[in-house]
Amino acid sequence: MDSEEKTTNKSEQKSRKFLKSLIRKQPQELLLVIGTGVSAAVAPGIQALCSWRSCIEAVIEAAEQLEVLHPGDVAEFRRKVMKDRDLLVVAHDLIRKMSPDCLMEVFDSLEQHIQNPLVLQSILGLMDRGTMVLTTNYDNLLELFGQQQNRPMESLDLKDKTKVLQWARGHIKYGVLHIHGLYTDPCGMVLDPSGYKDVTQDAEVMEVLQNLYRTKSFLFMGCGETLRDQIFQALFLYSVPNKVDLEHYMVVLKDNEDHFYKHQADMLLHGIKVVSYGDRFDLFPGYVQDLSAQICKQRSPDTERVDSTTFLGNACQDCAKRKMEENGMEAPKKLRQPDTDDAGGS
Template sequence: MTAIGTYKPNQLIQDAAKHGELVVFVGAGASKLCGSPDWRGFANQVVDALEKAGKLSFLEAEQLRGLGESRRTLSIALTLAKEHGVDIDFDGILHPSKPAAIGTELYELLSSLQPVFVTTNYDKWLDEAGPEELATEPPAESESKPVKGPTKRRKYYLREHLTSDRLTERGAVIHLHGTYTVPDSMVVSLKDYIAHYADGRVQAFLSEMFRNYTVLFVGYGLAELEVLDHIVRSNESLTKGVAEERHFLLYAHRSTESVQTQFMKHFFRDQCGVQVIPYCIDSTGYQELVEVFKAWNPELDVRDPTILDFQTRLDRYVAAPTQDNRGSAMRLVQKHLELVAYFINSLKDVVWFTDLDTAGYFNIEHSPGVKVIETERGPTYQADGWPALRYLELIAAFVSGAQAVRVADIVRSISSDAQRRGVDNWRTWWSLATILSRLPLEVIAEADIAMTRYWLGGQFEANMVGQELGQKLLPRLLDSSEPNHWEHALSLVDALSMLRRPEGKI
């Protein structure tokens, strides 16, 4: 057994953990320590199930097992199972009735770190919260301490789940190749692999992970060329002749393999930008991995991303507003409401309008009132802003068709609700006047001009509202060739010319 302190995590791993940028990528080697089968064992047990169901003869089963390439055997066996209607007990195949103690200890150590987990495994070992949940035998129940059911982690396993915001969910488990609980999600066959890695969502997820996070591979040999492809593509230093090691691979070796280990170090560094971290298995075998994490855990301070970290991620989504990035941004701010103002204030592109509208950011319940603050000199008034309206100001001149109609409806809804409730926020009126002044004229109705009277007639100074309407909207109406726009102009002049009550008089 290796003494604690023999192993120490690389400083880059420690820094990534502190900034919420550490992803632990778990492979089949970790599951094998619990007693789960390797690819060969998995394939053979599926073939056994077909043989027991009478769908394969002894000879057929023997020859199917002897194909040589275990994934090929598994692909054929699962296809036959589907064709013959044989239900495969994936739970029983992947999970022994009682996991090996060394595997339980490894997953306990991993669980205590609470990073984001990504795995190509189908099994359950990462999905359940603590090591006590790995065993199928429940603890004894007592009156003082009743048995609790398993506590599940957040688990993602479908392609539509593979969005970059999941990488900010500390403790979440992302099954890159699906899960045994939903057999149709499992990526097994050659066709599955090709379709899976050709999917834009999978590509965007892997690109984000390898470009902007530090990935630690545990029990994973980096055998999938598709994964290697994204590692290489995400590391720009590899094209400049100076390989920057941005990710890390825990690598089991024997002392007699020192030369081979050096070759592997050079290969992964030069070709992939991955640093190999060797650990010797001479004494204890592959369970030495547990000793690594016993030594590492006190050194790894895994934290949630800070607000600044989240803002940096939002900046990336805003800079490249693809459908996936927009969805990731919306989910991120909905989970962290403190980011809403920063996020919306950073938006300038019309492409975000439908996302914000669907999420309800323009709804009337967000309409701010005016706060009265008592001072020695009497009451003062504080009017809060509304970032969503500022966004509408920026895009109003660029919307058209149904979007322009919808923006006009939002303006009407906010104004109508405020009038009904007696809300008089001059900052809101100023924003609404700016939006109305920039909208396409064809969506502005006579009733909208009448609506401006309420904005202009409030108890507070309305100069900015009048300036927007008089200097921006009025010239556009007068320059129009449509007679009804001239009528709107006359109505607007009348509204701008109306007598107002003195400021402060109710």
């Protein structure tokens, strides 16, 4: 049975289809938005990385064990997690009340829990070729893995205006922008736009960020409700007109066809094309690897133009030579191009 499943998986991979408009993008035309699905695929052993709900539950558990939250508050937050749909609001209230030590407890020694580095390796491959990355996650799994691969990774926070502008203008190649902050700085973590009032009221920052949404193709990976995220909305959506004319992409699980096609139609209003990586979460890493490989195969237009000109030029010369030989004429000899070492020699 195992061998049959492996064969099925291989055939699925061989027949996998990608949107032509996506795989024809140059890596530097893309901005990758990483959600909890990426962390869940990379480190499945850490429950807190699997979803916002799991993250909040893990933090509540840590707060209870460390006795840094009143038992009554623990019970109230557990009730909210079960009933409240807006988990970002719950997370915001929880972080405001608890000790920062809880987050350090939940996310400690992340690099030791990387089980499936395939997704991170694929993302690094895109970054090597100019793809920008931002994340709604608190963890720095990508940065830790990248450092292991000898990349000068850098975690960026929205409150550092200088760094944000450098990143947005493409000057920090291996920078990862954490729009909610990072667990290593719990006091800097923000879950609603009011926490970034200085950022959202800064015309220079907002212009350069929203220009990214107008000029780059955002590729959402492992993102469930990112467009409902108030910070993402404030940074990229509120002031960008004619979103339906944009070309962004969202990779999702298709476990329910009706939900998938409704989601697909809804997202088109935001200029986002929704594509499925399959009907099982374990297909996600392989899809990301294949998609990344397809995009990284693209060559810059300048390179293609040079190659095609050279190829056609040589082909035409060969045709002319054959034609002259067929007519009994001697083809002219090619002039020898000077070697670099010969040029300018004494």
